[in-house]
Amino acid sequence: MIGKYLQQSFVMLKQSPLFSALYVLGTGLAIALVMVLAVLYYIKVGDIYPEKHRSRMLVALSAHMQGREDPSYNTTWCYSLPFVKECFYPLEGVEAVTAVTEARSALVKSDLSKRSLSVMQKLTDTAFWKVFDFEFIAGSPFTEADFQSGMPVVVVSERLARRAFGRTDVVGSELKLNHRQYRICGVVKSPSYAMKLSFADVWMPYTCDADMLKSSYLDVIGAFQVAILLHTAGDAGRVRACVEEYVRKFNLQQHDGYEMVLHGQPYMHWKSMFYQNAMEELDYAKILREIGVWLVLLLLVPALNLSGMIASRMERRLPEMGVRKAFGATGGRLFSQIVWENLLLTTLGGVLGLLLSFGMLFLAQQWLLTMLDGGTKLLPGEVQGITWDMLFNPSVFMLTFFICVVLNLISALVPAYLSLKKDIVYSLNKQK
Structure with a gap:
């Protein structure tokens, strides 16, 4: 059944190339931006050569x-x-x-x-x-x-x-x-x-x-x-x-x-990432609020845009859904198909986002590596910047991808659910 849904999803991709391209691009950009931010935080706190023991390290700065x-x-x-x-x-x-x-x-x-x-x-x-x-x-x-x-x-x-x-x-x-x-x-x-x-x-x-x-x-x-x-x-x-x-x-x-x-002080190493000066104690509640605002801006805005696109597309697909309901298709089966279609698009967007994040990190590493230090500046001389073990961390990517999948599914499922609740007569009349 899942294989059949994926085949149908590929057919839908070909039938609506503009919508599919915009959806994949929007998802890719959202994942790329969040991935860049996640990698930067990982660089600051992860167990990376030669600071492989950060998770059990105290620092007094x-x-x-x-x-x-x-x-x-x-x-x-x-x-x-x-x-x-x-x-x-x-x-x-x-x-x-x-x-x-x-x-x-x-x-x-x-x-x-x-x-x-x-x-x-x-x-x-x-x-x-x-x-x-x-x-x-x-x-x-x-x-x-x-x-x-x-x-x-x-x-x-x-x-x-x-x-x-x-x-x-x-x-x-x-x-x-x-x-x-x-x-x-x-x-x-x-x-x-x-x-x-x-x-x-x-x-x-x-x-x-x-x-x-x-x-x-x-x-x-x-x-x-x-x-x-x-x-x-x-x-x-x-x-x-x-x-x-x-x-x-x-x-x-x-x-x-x-x-x-x-x-x-001394802080655990991960806390030192937020350290700015020794004249005041770290306010972790404020820090978490700031991170939360960034995540909302980077994820919620694209999700709302995608939700609007999907709502418009579902409105155009109402006659198709009405015909399939008339021939016995259940709401659950139609709903599952829509979910798999969006999962396919999200996966393609995730691959694109991963590639985009690699490019952004390499091209802008001269100032991205100092972005979380309270400002941005060029690296001194010909120093080593971002390395491969920093760039691709499977757990960081999977966490970022999971968050984006959840948001994309929510943005897709809400308009899909509202459309499928409409009765067959209303759906079929959309053909006129």
């Missing part, structure tokens, strides 16, 4: 100090190294804790390159390679001995190795980073720029940079963000309570009239 008497006197940046060593490194019952700077611009020159290359540099510790699951093409991370002694060693990305040396087997080679000589100890598969905590072209021990080791303002404000890898996501509450207890004791001391406010 910034420190906020404000006046005890007047909160308007405040300062915000990342955490200082002394604070990281006192508050985060000693945490118990976690898999690893890493302190890492934000990626910053640097100049690199090798013996083979004729000019300096602009790259992104990140300073970190040895636990970085435990928290983030990098794939080493050659060599290995810098060791604890390298880190403790401040040895000038670096790990470079595959992309930088090819740019600077023309090959990837560069372990043991040397390059100049900001006019200082460093030895390459490892080469990793290049990460995407979207992986903000781990992305860089060059990774080096922060003990190599004397400025990182200096004391900072109130021994709190500094250059480091923190990522905490938990054994299980269920440990988040206990670890957060330990951090809050340390901050409570920290605030009992005198710090020039200032106190530290966490505003819920």
